[in-house]
Amino acid sequence: DTEVTQTPKHLVMGMTNKKSLKCEQHMGHRAMYWYKQKAKKPPELMFVYSYEKLSINESVPSRFSPECPNSSLLNLHLHALQPEDSALYLCASSQAIVLNRDSRASNYGYTFGSGTRLTVV
Amino acid sequence: AQSVTQPDIHITVSEGASLELRCNYSYGATPYLFWYVQSPGQGLQLLLKYFSGDTLVQGIKGFEAEFKRSQSSFNLRKPSVHWSDAAEYFCAVPTGTASKLTFGTGTRLQVTL
Numbered sequence A: 001d002t003e004v005t006q007t008p009k010h011l012v013m014g015m016t017n018k019k020s021l022k023c024e025q026h027m028g029h030r031a032m033y034w035y036k037q038k039a040k041k042p043p044e045l046m047f048v049y050s051y052e053k054l055s056i057n058e059s060v061p062s063r064f065s066p067e068c069p070n071s072s073l074l075n076l077h078l079h080a081l082q083p084e085d086s087a088l089y090l091c092a093s094s095q096a097i098v099l100n101r102d103s104r105a106s107n108y109g110y111t112f113g114s115g116t117r118l119t120v121v
Numbered sequence B: 001a002q003s004v005t006q007p008d009i010h011i012t013v014s015e016g017a018s019l020e021l022r023c024n025y026s027y028g029a030t031p032y033l034f035w036y037v038q039s040p041g042q043g044l045q046l047l048l049k050y051f052s053g054d055t056l057v058q059g060i061k062g063f064e065a066e067f068k069r070s071q072s073s074f075n076l077r078k079p080s081v082h083w084s085d086a087a088e089y090f091c092a093v094p095t096g097t098a099s100k101l102t103f104g105t106g107t108r109l110q111v112t113l
Helices: A103-107
Strands: A004-007 A010-013 A018-025 A031-037 A044-050 A053-057 A064-070 A073-079 A087-094 A110-112 A116-120 B003-005 B010-014 B019-021 B024-026 B033-038 B045-050 B056-058 B064-068 B073-078 B087-095 B100-103 B107-112
Touching (some): A031 A073, A044 B100, A053 A064, B003 B100, B019 B107, B045 B073
Parallel strands (some): A010 A116, B010 B107
Antiparallel strands (some): A004 A018, A018 A073, A031 A087, A064 A073, A087 A110, A087 A116, B019 B073, B033 B045, B056 B064, B087 B100, B087 B107
């Protein structure tokens, strides 16, 4: 299995709703990421989990709450979002968080899911 | 900090014509570099990557890229473009301890028939 699976593919939620985005991978990757992508812009990093521990939070508002229950799953809990939070949310995974210039580097890469299109109304 | 620049926001080519998308990097040592493609409303698909060694890298879908240290470039090429290649293309570089993948602003490719 060489895929990152994200559910749901589309989500419409009100500003008072609570919802969750899910991401799953079975490649044995120990680093997982959430990216946010606005229309016509590149993806921007939100969170990084390394070995199920949060290692990077790019100053993301607390209405976004990540969770990594195990090495294969990554969730993003949403609460009290604003219309400007509407975007494509991408999950990614990678083998390791630190690149080493050895033979393993040839296998290094980030695998992205197809994303969740979120609309906040 | 490592970064990449994609000078072309939008490129239009005719089907069957050759393609070159530009990517310039800013980094003292040899960087790791990636090219991704994104079709409308879709996720990112890895086309190819460069770590070291041979400076000409072959990827999927007939794409290749050449790393040129003298020009700080990692341009993406394809000898004959197909209509299905119309998409957004991103050059990217891991930053810091490789925990963050930083993208260029992207180049939108339009293919005319």
